[in-house]
Amino acid sequence: MQEYGQMIRSGQIQSAALLWQEHRDAEFPANLRGVEVEDIDMVLLDADTAGCASTWINNGGTLDPQRRRILQTRAADLERVIPQISDPSGHRYYQRLHRLALLISGALDTK
Secondary structure, eight states: OHHHHHHHHHHHHHHHHHHHHHHHHSOOOGGGTTOEETTEEHHHHHHHHHHHHHHHHHTTSOOOHHHHHHHHHHHHHHHHHGGGOOSHHHHHHHHHHHHHHHHHHHHHHTO
8 A cells, every 4th residue: 555655745846846947948038037926926936836846756756844834825915816817828838837836745745
């Protein structure tokens, strides 16, 4: 049974790594630089979430308690701001980041 759990974990990490690479390859939406939505700085929202994602992937699917809290907070922040992003490229950019945060959060909950 533990082997099955490791296979699931490996698949979650692989899925997150693919989404992470796609996000890294995407250009940050220039019109959201220096912008706050719902009092949330969009650059910091990206940086915080990306930092947690990178750490989780590089640590084989683990996060320390502080980064876990940051990721959960940023996932909630993403839910608040995404509906207010009218630019299609910005909307896609942050939707992908939100999917990544949710994927990792879900994996943390199953550990």
